[in-house]
């Protein structure tokens with residue numbers, strides 16, 4: 138964007154209606170058409186009609202305006218990223234836009250999109266797609282309704298005995314007086330029209346924002362408690378930074394065990410931001426699983442809180458976006474995409490549970506909301522606060538650390554016991570079974586976590602050793618016992634173990650491929666099929682057999698147990714139950730606050746360690762520590778049992794002692810020695826094609842085409858087939874992040890189009906997870 142570009146007065150953030158074109162002086166708009174193709178590059182010039190007299194009602198064209206433009210023989214949406222006095226093309230070669238939409242993107246977000254396009258080796262059009270007002274492409278508009286309100290003569294008529302009113306008319310006016318402006322249709326439009334003609338009622342078309350349903354849960358309090366000494370000490374530096382004492386504003390890392398009062402610190406920092414007339418963005422991992430956090434913000438701040446997430450209807454998202462854009466709402470709570478909330482005068486960004494992998498977006502651009510939040514805060518002069526009980530090593534080196542070392546309730550951290558599973562066949566250690574049986578007798582709740590969905594890990598022929606794998610992906614198919622792989626976690630099903638020993642489906646967790654459980658081996662004809670490993674479904678079944686009953690219900694929570702709503706409902710039922718167990722994938726360890734979970738169990742804790750990934754240790758530590766954070770809240774410390782085949786693993790040792798600092802120091806040492814983030818940046822380039830040689834050749838061409846930068850290129854290395862495509866990957870380890878990103882971007886631009894013509898595709902992932 139050129140420095141001399143002028144931004145027109147803010148366009149009316151409105152309803153998407155088309156309005157006459159007006160340019161604010163500049164005759165040429167530089168426009169990015171919103172197309173998905175990589176081949177379309179750069180901006181396109183459009184001629185703007187000279188503006189007439191300025192008026193505040195008409196949308197003008199400025200940076201961030203959304204246009205409909207003629208493009209390649211059809212009409213496309215485009216975003217204005219700059220205005221210019223003239224074009225290099227002769228004016229008669231330039232087309233005029235067809236229309237300008239009523240809503241526009243704040244200039245700040247247009248710049249952020251440009252930054253993202255570069256930072257993630259994507260295209261400006263795709264990055265702009267992330268910051269568009271919701272519903273733009275679908276033509277969603279503001280909802281309007283005819284609204285009636287009482288006029289002064291109308292109010293007078295109610296007290297004037299001489300006023301000629303029927304009983305019905307008097308009743309209508311009284312209702313309007315009591316309620317204030319009302320949607321006309323609710324009271325009867327025809328009758329209101331007659332009153333309007335006598336000047337007693339005013340009828341007008343008004344906007345009626347669609348509001349998402351409130352999440353304020355009954356028990357949350359609207360008043361702020363007096364802070365503890367630790368909370369006070371953590372809040373002070375944040376408040377000073379908000380006052381602008383620090384330039385440029387600082388980024389903070391709030392490190393505090395679960396239940397240590399981090400959310401209360403966020404709430405007070407947001408209150409200070411609002412008092413200064415600025416706005417705040419609060420990022421959370423997933424709204425549906427953590428409604429308590431949203432509920433606390435809504436209870437504390439009311440209507441100035443807007444929420445943006447994918448479970449809302451597009452109309453609700455559109456209207457919440459507009460409330461933020463107009464400054465009617467000044468706090469936005471939401472998952473990673475809320476980092477693009479169009480708030481007015483951003484003063485504070487909070488990233489709750491900053492270790493969560495859900496902050497990484499898997500579409501293109503593959504942005505990381507934590508990294509984007511940092512850039513957005515920097516550009517806006519806003520303060521950033523990231524918080525976690527298990528912060529990432531990356532955040533430790535970039536943020537000023539603030540600490541909340543103790544639980545608010547003064548409760549002890551639970552005792553963490555490591556159980557050695559070597560040589561054992563039953564998925565539950567005897568100690569685990571004993572603890573669960575004790576809990577059932579005493580009454581109480583347990584969370585059992587296992588990072589594997591389905592029934593068993595894989596099927597294997599007992600005679601020839603064949604393993605059933607997905608025909609599209611080179612991974613083992615996972616056994617699911619329910620009628621479908623997506624059955625809800627309902628009441629106990631009868632065990633359908635049939636003659637062949639098994640029934641149900643085997644499913645691929647990558648592409649969704651499913652097939653019936655085989656009754657015999659296709660290679661050798663044997664009918665003896667063994668299942669290996671246990672998944673959440675199997676554990677649910679085991680627990681139900683061993684413990685279940687009306688007084689000890691077993692719940693399951695994983696990606697198979699239906700949609701978000703249903704998962705939220707499962708959590709709620711578990712919360713309301715007097716006792717019982719919740720079985721699930723790592724989802725069960727996310728941000729909820731059950732006061733009475735006495736026992737936490739991690740099955741197969743080293744499963745995450747076996748991933749060939751430098752983050753494996755960090756994940757394992759976080760998983761165990763986060764689960765420990767759920768146990769024993771609100772009273773005695775509770776107990777956590779960790780089953781593992783690697784009882785001496787370093788992350789488990791640190792987790793056993795609740796030693797985050799020790800783990801971080803050790804992990805940073807290891808990462809420095811190996812040249813991993815935060816001491817270098819990683820960029821992953823994955824090339825895929827139907828045939829393996831083409832995928833490999835494409836990756837090699839990109840590797841060969843890389844200009845010099847400070848770092849190393851690893852690969853091409855084969856990856857397992859995914860969704861029917863062979864894959865080959867390059868990993869770039871770079872000390873010079875910007876230089877490496879630029880080099881990769883240029884190499885992909887050169888190689889990509891030719892590769893696409895022969896059926897190979899290239900995707901770039903900066904900071905892969």
Ligand code: ADP
Nearest residue numbers: 362363364365394395396397398399400401545
């Ligand atoms: P975290 O976000 O670290 O998990 P929370 O902010 O949710 O911790 O605090 C845990 C519990 O303690 C919540 O129920 C919260 O309402 C309560 N709480 C937080 N701060 C205080 C305080 N200063 N005084 C009393 N209760 C508090």
Ligand code: ZN
Nearest residue numbers: 598601658661
């Ligand atoms: Zn066989």
Ligand code: ZN
Nearest residue numbers: 607610645648
């Ligand atoms: Zn598959």
